[in-house]
Amino acid sequence: MKVSAHFVQIFMKNILKALILFSLPVxxxxxxxxxxxxxxxxxxxxxxxxAFFIGISYGAKIQxxxxxxxxxxxxxxxxxxxxxxxxxxxxxxxxxxxxxLVYRFLGVLPIEDYIWxxxxxxxxxISYCSIKGNIEIEKASYPNLxxxxxxxxxxxIIFGLIHxxxxxxxxxxxSYSYLILGSVFFLIPGLLLSLKYRLLGVSA
Numbered sequence: 001m002k003v004s005a006h007f008v009q010i011f012m013k014n015i016l017k018a019l020i021l022f023s024l025p026v027x028x029x030x031x032x033x034x035x036x037x038x039x040x041x042x043x044x045x046x047x048x049x050x051a052f053f054i055g056i057s058y059g060a061k062i063q064x065x066x067x068x069x070x071x072x073x074x075x076x077x078x079x080x081x082x083x084x085x086x087x088x089x090x091x092x093x094x095x096x097x098x099x100x101l102v103y104r105f106l107g108v109l110p111i112e113d114y115i116w117x118x119x120x121x122x123x124x125x126i127s128y129c130s131i132k133g134n135i136e137i138e139k140a141s142y143p144n145l146x147x148x149x150x151x152x153x154x155x156x157i158i159f160g161l162i163h164x165x166x167x168x169x170x171x172x173x174x175s176y177s178y179l180i181l182g183s184v185f186f187l188i189p190g191l192l193l194s195l196k197y198r199l200l201g202v203s204a
Contacts, residue, residue: 017057020053021050021053021054024045024049024050024053025046025050027045028042028045028046028049031045032045038098038100039094039098039099039100039110039112039116040100040101040112040115043112043115043116043119044119047116047119047120047122047123048119048122048123050123051119051122051123051126051127054123054126054127054130055126055130057130063129067122067125067126067129068122070125071118071121071122071125072118073148073149073152074121074148074152075114075117075118075121076114076152076156077152077155077156077159078117078185079109079113079114079117079118080105080109080114080156080159081155081156081159081185082181082185083109083113083114083117084106084108084109084159084163084170085170085171085172085181086178086181087108087109088108088170088171089170089171089172089173089177089181091172091177091178091181094110094112094113098110098112099111099112100112106163
């Protein structure tokens with residue numbers, strides 16, 4: 001009888017967490033729609049608030065320092081390169097009035113864009129680790145982390161050289177620019193990574 005009561009308690013606790021988690025986007029939407037809180041506050045409501053909730057709910061499984069460092073290393077090259085190409089190619093744009101931070105990186109990228117992408121990566125990684133129990137983060141050995149940092153630094157150096165000597169190459173035009181940009185920087189790398197783990201027999 002005690003065992004059954006214990007399982008019911010765990011089940012109800014997880015149901016409550018799930019209800020709160022799934023209600024957060026609805027609540028965030030209502031706040032943004034009603035009060036027009038702006039870009040930065042919207043990032044907090046839609047990304048950081050769920051990330052913090054998941055992290056606190058599964059605090060014993062979350063290693064914040066490792067996850068934050070991993071998210072920073074992943075997000076910097078993507079947001080600088082992809083966001084720059086997308087913005088100057090007019091695939092998307094953040095109007096001046098939508099950004100409360102005056103400074104723009106390279107005169108183009110609002111700081112909020114980086115905060116947004118970092119928050120999105122952070123939410124994804126925290127969600128994954130809350131399920132896997134930091135298994136994949138623990139597998140990230142020091143040499144692998146070094147390789148990731150070198151890859152990020154290398155991509156930024158290549159981007160900087162292209163930006164300095166042949167900036168026209170970073171301006172993409174055409175009806176399918178969004179599709180091409182997403183395929184080059186997200187779809188193809190994702191498929192290659194999945195294929196690599198499949199060949200190694202590693203389960204995600």
